[in-house]
Amino acid sequence: MAIITNAPRGTQDTLPSQSYKWQHIEQTALDTARLFGFREIRTPTFEHTELFARSVGDTTDVVQKEMYTFEDKGNRSITLRPEGTAGVLRAALQNGLLNDALPVKASYLISCFRYEKPQAGRLREFHQFGVEMLGSASPVADAQVIAVAKSIFDTLGVTGLRLEINSIGCPACRAKYHQALKEYFYSHQEDLCDTCKDRLEKNPMRILDCKSPVCAEIAKNAPVVLDYICDDCKVHFESLQSNLDAMGIEYVVNPTIVRGLDYYTRTVFEFVATGIGAQGTVCGGGRYDGLIKMLGGPDTPAIGFAMGLERLLLVMEQCGCEFPPEMGCTMYIGSMGPKAALKAVELCAALREEGFYGECDTVGRSVKAQMKYADKLGAKFSCIIGEDELAQNKAKIKNMKTGETQEVSLDSESFVDFIYGGTIDEMVDYTDGLIDLKISQMNLQKKGEEDE
Numbered sequence: 001m002a003i004i005t006n007a008p009r010g011t012q013d014t015l016p017s018q019s020y021k022w023q024h025i026e027q028t029a030l031d032t033a034r035l036f037g038f039r040e041i042r043t044p045t046f047e048h049t050e051l052f053a054r055s056v057g058d059t060t061d062v063v064q065k066e067m068y069t070f071e072d073k074g075n076r077s078i079t080l081r082p083e084g085t086a087g088v089l090r091a092a093l094q095n096g097l098l099n100d101a102l103p104v105k106a107s108y109l110i111s112c113f114r115y116e117k118p119q120a121g122r123l124r125e126f127h128q129f130g131v132e133m134l135g136s137a138s139p140v141a142d143a144q145v146i147a148v149a150k151s152i153f154d155t156l157g158v159t160g161l162r163l164e165i166n167s168i169g170c171p172a173c174r175a176k177y178h179q180a181l182k183e184y185f186y187s188h189q190e191d192l193c194d195t196c197k198d199r200l201e202k203n204p205m206r207i208l209d210c211k212s213p214v215c216a217e218i219a220k221n222a223p224v225v226l227d228y229i230c231d232d233c234k235v236h237f238e239s240l241q242s243n244l245d246a247m248g249i250e251y252v253v254n255p256t257i258v259r260g261l262d263y264y265t266r267t268v269f270e271f272v273a274t275g276i277g278a279q280g281t282v283c284g285g286g287r288y289d290g291l292i293k294m295l296g297g298p299d300t301p302a303i304g305f306a307m308g309l310e311r312l313l314l315v316m317e318q319c320g321c322e323f324p325p326e327m328g329c330t331m332y333i334g335s336m337g338p339k340a341a342l343k344a345v346e347l348c349a350a351l352r353e354e355g356f357y358g359e360c361d362t363v364g365r366s367v368k369a370q371m372k373y374a375d376k377l378g379a380k381f382s383c384i385i386g387e388d389e390l391a392q393n394k395a396k397i398k399n400m401k402t403g404e405t406q407e408v409s410l411d412s413e414s415f416v417d418f419i420y421g422g423t424i425d426e427m428v429d430y431t432d433g434l435i436d437l438k439i440s441q442m443n444l445q446k447k448g449e450e451d452e
């Protein structure tokens, strides 16, 4: 039985009482990226395994150990996406997006899947917001992409994140660096884990982000890539820094960042939080100038990032960020008897048409139980319609906070007018900001019309 009532390890439910936080983060991220020209792209949750093996890299932990891969009924190897970049590039190539004016700018909100050991901030199903900018090699693009992430954090009120940047060079300088790494790691060969022994020849840079504590200790004294980058890459990296300085974005150069995916070239960066546990990297990204060509497309430089939304939420809660409150129930219209119930349904529909949250009984409860429920919902107003109210075509609307009542005709227009014209000053006191805002905006608009 437990298997039915327990979610799989490393997954999380977002309950109705919490989803407004996610909606706030997601909408802020999309809107902020839009200010930089990024529009949302939606791609499938699963892709052909080959796409990830080739782009993320078959010596990475993600591909070697963490992918949810299965054969579908047509004997195709399919993988639940472990990240978003590969799918965006596949979609861009398949749909000819690179034939449009460059750069192409896309943002995405996705769930990702990695078979990792779950811990705080590390899940098997997690969520990312990301952006990809395809078609610019300029360091201005790098700085703009970093600025998108920074701007999202600022808009959400996140403080205390440290931006760390590095350059891991281009294929030309990478060869020299690989050689230096190999020499270093060969001198510690016996102590490396089996996966890293295998990586030594194929891709020594991957040893730098191995999760085994012994490998991590050895990696501490390995040569750093910044000492090996060529003059072009140096100029690019310096120009990125000037651009960040120009925007007043603070950063530190961390020459040990290499990132865990194979496709990166030149700029790599991370936003790191202290205080949410070992998994402090809230956002990671970088340039991947060779990837589009490697996937069969035109030679197109590109850069992007993805932020982990579970980690972002942890950071926001830790630093006391505010979330705009949800829209609460405007009015609960209780009823006694089938005729009154129909009236309640009709009036609720009218309130909703005006954008207010109206509730009525959908269970068949007693009036007392209906009012108890209205209280639980935190309804601002309530009324009860029974035989008498129907006969007189009037009902008393009660302000649930002050207990005051006001008699209103039982028709849609009067109910809606009551809300608009209602006790605005009192309502502004409510903590429920959204509806107050809507009402004051409506009133301002009305006042403007009257003044004209």
Ligand code: HAM
Residues within 6 Å of the ligand: 082, 083, 084, 085, 114, 116, 121, 122, 123, 124, 125, 126, 127, 128, 130, 131, 132, 260, 261, 281, 282, 283, 284, 285, 286, 287, 303, 304, 305, 306, 307, 308, 309, 310, 311
């Ligand atoms: P990544 O560093 O693998 O990069 O993931 C980006 C972010 O996703 C991480 O910084 C972290 O916040 C979050 N994340 C990763 N794994 C987990 C997990 N198991 N549980 C919770 N959160 C996690 C990428 O995915 C690249 N595609 C980013 C990119 C886009 N580079 C260029 N464009």
